[in-house]
Amino acid sequence: MNYEQARMKFICDEHRCIECFGCAVACSEAHDLPVGISRRKVLTVFEGIEGKEYSTSIACMHCADAPCQKVCPVDCFYIREDGIVLHDKKKCIGCGYCLYACPFGAPQFPKNGAFGTRGVMDKCTLCAGGPEETNSALERQLYGQNRIAEGKVPICAAVCATNALLVGDAEEISAIYRKRVSSRGKGA
Amino acid sequence: MMKKYWFVLITSLLAASIASAADSRIWGGMILANILAYGQEHATRLGPLFTTLQAFYFRKIFAGVLLCVPAAFLVHYLVLGQKVFSHDGEKIFVFSVFKRLVHWLAALAFIILIPTGLMMVFGRYLGGGTLVATARHLHGVGTVVFLVAVIPMFLFWVAEMLPTRDDMRWVLMAGGYLSRAKQEIPAGKFNAGQKMWFWMVTLGGSGMIATGAALYLQDFDYGAASLLGLSQIDLLRFCAIVHNFLAMAIIANFITHVYMALFAIKGVISSMITGYKEEEEVRFLHSSFYKKLKGQRQV
Numbered sequence: 001m002n003y004e005q006a007r008m009k010f011i012c013d014e015h016r017c018i019e020c021f022g023c024a025v026a027c028s029e030a031h032d033l034p035v036g037i038s039r040r041k042v043l044t045v046f047e048g049i050e051g052k053e054y055s056t057s058i059a060c061m062h063c064a065d066a067p068c069q070k071v072c073p074v075d076c077f078y079i080r081e082d083g084i085v086l087h088d089k090k091k092c093i094g095c096g097y098c099l100y101a102c103p104f105g106a107p108q109f110p111k112n113g114a115f116g117t118r119g120v121m122d123k124c125t126l127c128a129g130g131p132e133e134t135n136s137a138l139e140r141q142l143y144g145q146n147r148i149a150e151g152k153v154p155i156c157a158a159v160c161a162t163n164a165l166l167v168g169d170a171e172e173i174s175a176i177y178r179k180r181v182s183s184r185g186k187g188a
Numbered sequence: 189m190m191k192k193y194w195f196v197l198i199t200s201l202l203a204a205s206i207a208s209a210a211d212s213r214i215w216g217g218m219i220l221a222n223i224l225a226y227g228q229e230h231a232t233r234l235g236p237l238f239t240t241l242q243a244f245y246f247r248k249i250f251a252g253v254l255l256c257v258p259a260a261f262l263v264h265y266l267v268l269g270q271k272v273f274s275h276d277g278e279k280i281f282v283f284s285v286f287k288r289l290v291h292w293l294a295a296l297a298f299i300i301l302i303p304t305g306l307m308m309v310f311g312r313y314l315g316g317g318t319l320v321a322t323a324r325h326l327h328g329v330g331t332v333v334f335l336v337a338v339i340p341m342f343l344f345w346v347a348e349m350l351p352t353r354d355d356m357r358w359v360l361m362a363g364g365y366l367s368r369a370k371q372e373i374p375a376g377k378f379n380a381g382q383k384m385w386f387w388m389v390t391l392g393g394s395g396m397i398a399t400g401a402a403l404y405l406q407d408f409d410y411g412a413a414s415l416l417g418l419s420q421i422d423l424l425r426f427c428a429i430v431h432n433f434l435a436m437a438i439i440a441n442f443i444t445h446v447y448m449a450l451f452a453i454k455g456v457i458s459s460m461i462t463g464y465k466e467e468e469e470v471r472f473l474h475s476s477f478y479k480k481l482k483g484q485r486q487v
Contacts, residue, residue, distance in 0.1 A: 043220050058223070067235075070243035073308055074316025091316035093324050095308060096406055100425045101239040103226035105219045109406070114325065118406065 006169040007064070007083035008126055010157075011177055012057045015184065016164035019044055019055035023156035023165055027059070027124070030155040031144025034110045039124040040156050057156065057165050059124035060085060060106040068098035068107065083170070084126045089142050092120040126167070127154035213420035214407050222421050232418065234425040246432045250309050253440050261447040268368055271453045273472065278487060279464035282377070287344060291460055294337035294389070300330030302439055331400055334393060342390040348377050349387065354476050355380035364473075365452065372475035379474065381448070388441045395434050399427035 019042055027033070027040040040059040046052035062085045069077035069085065076091035077098070087098075098121060099107040112119040129146030132139035139146060147154060157167040166173040212218075225231035283291070307314060307323035314320055358380040364373045373379065378386070402412070402424060413423040449457045453473070459465040467487060471478045481487045 038215075041215070041219065043223075045220060045224075058219075067239040067243075071239055072312075073242075073247075074311035074314075074320055076316055088316075093308065093311060093316055093321040095324060096403060096424070097242060097428065099214070099406075100421065100428055101235065101242070103235060104223055105215055105421065108215060113321075117325070118404075120321075 007171075008062060008168065009083070009170040009173060010059065010061060010126075011166045011173050013164040013166065013177060013180060014054040014056050015180075015186070016162040017042070017055045017057060018162055018164070020161060022159045022161055023057050026155045026159040030127075030147075033122070033144070034112065037108050037110050037122055039106075039108070039122065057160075058104055058106075059156070060126070061104055062124075062126055067101035067103070071097045071101040073097060078131070080128070084128045084148070086125055086128060086130055086143075087121065087123070088131045089120045089122075090131075094118050094120045096121075127152070212407050213409055213413070214424075218419055218421075222419055225419075232422050234418075234422045234429070238425040238429055241429060241432070247309055249436055250306065250439075253436050253443075254306070257440050257443045258447075261443070261451070264365070265447075265451055268366070270451065271370075273453070273466050273468040275455060275466050277467040280467055280470050280481065280487060281463055282459055282465045282470075283463045285463065286340075288460055288463060290337050290340050290344075294334060294341060297330050297334035297337055298442060300326055301334060302442060304330060305435060306439075327400075328404055331397060335397055338390060338393050338397075345378075345386060346390075349383045351380075351383065352376055352476075355383065370472055372471070373473050375474045375476060376480075377474060377477045381444075385441050385445050388438055392434050392438055396431060396438065399431040399434070402427040403431060 021042050024038055024040045024042050028038055031039065033039065040057060042055060042057050044053065044055045046054070062083055064083065066077065066079060066085045068087075069079065072087075072092075073095060074091050074093055076088045077085060078088070079085050094109055094113065096107075096109065096118070099105070099109075106123045107121045108123065109118045109120070110122055111117065125143050125146075127145055127147035129135070129139045129149065130143035132142060134149045135146050145155070147158075152158065154167050157165045166176060226235050227233065304323040304327040307320055308327070311320040311323075354374040354376060357374040361373070363375075363379055363381055364371055402408070406424065407420070409420075413420050416423060416426070418426060449460070453469070455466075456469065459469075470481075470487075478487070
């Protein structure tokens with residue numbers, strides 16, 4: 001196992017997700033997110049069509065070639081060595097360009113700016129906080145918990161009752177997913 | 189009693205924000221269709237297009253406009269120099285007080301909008317944060333000022349800005365700005381260059397207001413997206429692309445306008461301050477207008 005090249009990723013196993021919304025609720029609760037903001041969402045595809053319907057959980061996918069980072073006019077994004085895509089809320093101006101670049105609709109904008117205007121961007125941090133001092137009150141206030149620094153699994157995956165939501169080094173979680181696919185014979 | 193009112197106010201505000209989150213056109217049910225369509229063969233591909241343009245081209249083109257247009261005019265100034273007309277002749281009244289006020293209100297809007305817009309484009313060199321975020325808010329304030337100015341401006345000048353036969357001839361000779369010779373230039377009250385700037389400000393400016401408002405409001409539904417057959421997120425991508433390209437064209441023309449008013453012809457700015465133009469300026473630079481005035485025995 002090569003920890004130096006670890007690259008943190010989420011995978012949601014669509015054959016296990018039971019649309020319980022546990023991940024989304026846990027995330028909003030753990031990070032004290034304002035009303036209207038949900039960093040993680042549970043989505044159901046082909047709803048009501050027998051045999052085709054499935055659910056999945058989605059948040060920031062922490063892209064290797066993150067388009068949000070490419071388009072940001074103030075260059076507030078940074079990608080950690082372990083692949084977690086984070087941003088600096090003190091630099092962000094809330095322009096919305098990252099949302100237009102994102103394939104997953106992950107960036108959101110709480111209306112907490114001056115006079116209720118659109119504030120700075122908020123998104124999933126993979127429970128790794130932000131650029132402020134690790135586990136400081138400011139980091140907690142701006143970005144939520146830093147569970148990664150405490151050696152804990154991100155809260156969404158930690159509470160997933162069916163272990164559908166996997167998080168960790170890309171190679172390791174794909175190995176788990178491959179094993180599941182081969183044992184049940186479907187779902188590649 | 190007071191407490192009760194506060195409670196009602198706060199709960200209703202909270203309820204409104206929950207409702208708006210539930211029927212969001214970006215993060216609501218539409219999110220799925222957008223994720224599945226992203227980069228697909230059948231999709232609009234506006235997401236990858238916006239990403240490429242913003243990541244690699246917009247900033248460079250803005251820098252190019254800001255360097256090349258003034259550089260071209262500097263060369264023009266050094267090689268051909270100012271046009272000088274007599275300020276001793278008769279004066280011709282061209283701009284009423286109202287028109288001048290509206291003009292300077294629009295000018296104020298441009299002085300707010302262009303620097304704040306460029307501060308966002310080049311925000312990474314300013315470190316982002318409060319400074320650039322303040323520029324973003326001022327950009328919105330400037331839009332309101334511009335909106336107030338552009339409507340009367342369009343109405344009182346539109347008839348005089350319609351194309352005439354002089355315009356093609358003016359364009360072919362570049363308005364006489366490529367020669368030092370004092371010659372009669374084919375133009376009515378406004379020449380083809382001024383008309384181009386007028387349409388850039390009114391039509392282009394309306395495009396800037398519309399696309400800018402969409403980017404500002406973000407999560408709204410006035411039927412614009414469905415009219416264009418786009419999802420809300422693709423409408424925003426489209427608006428961001430159009431807003432940037434229009435901005436480049438308007439900034440290039442704004443620099444031209446300022447050069448013409450301040451440097452190309454000596455003292456010509458006084459017409460927008462006093463309302464009077466020099467007779468010799470009108471005779472040479474707006475020859476058709478001059479002939480018309482002469483026919484009406486107004487000069």
